[in-house]
């Protein structure tokens with residue numbers, strides 16, 4: 001039997017390995033066009049595929065995931081903007097609570113409404129303390145969440161939020177500057193958080209080049225997520241993945 005996705009993530013952290021995750025927005029890719037993308041992620045040894053977005057308009061989520069699963073064994077993790085973006089065909093779910101905001105609906109309200117459905121899905125449910133960091137411009141997530149992001153230079157707020165999330169039982173912490181952020185999360189903030197928590201740390205939002213992906217890992221990120229930059233230039237997948245994996249080797 002295959003180990004669960006969370007077990008896989010924890011095991012990699014224990015071994016101090018770094019992971020590269022590609023974010024696939026179902027609105028931006030047609031299932032028929034997934035073949036090229038899956039070839040690239042397979043060749044680049046990408047560790048995880050995140051599927052979702054703050055605002056998924058299309059209705060082909062199931063179809064999209066089934067097409068991905070038919071072409072790769074890389075674990076598919078849902079990254080939902082709302083409970084409607086749940087598909088039993090994925091492997092795992094980032095069960096996000098927006099702990100950086102003070103919007104009760106995104107902290108617990110939507111979870112209560114969708115709990116029986118989520119439980120029945122059979123997905124590996126990974127509770128995730130989701131922290132939105134100011135990325136220099138309003139992003140879809142900051143608008144939709146109706147919650148202020150953490151200022152990019154307030155490391156102490158970020159680390160206290162992450163610590164509280166971990167002590168509340170979150171199995172993962174995800175620091176996100178938002179898709180297409182002008183300014184990705186500063187390494188000093190990533191380091192401040194990584195030093196304080198023991199659960200795996202996911203970092204994403206506005207990462208444009210392999211060098212930044214590498215530096216994020218060196219600062220303490222366990223999983224680096226890239227979406228936009230790869231949509232624009234799919235050839236970056238290989239370089240980004242290599243940079244992330246090289247950061248692990250540099251640490252040993």
Ligand code: 1GP
Nearest residue numbers: 179180204205206227228
């Ligand atoms: C967004 O962290 C992800 O939620 C990825 O962001 O699309 O800017 O890479 P980008």
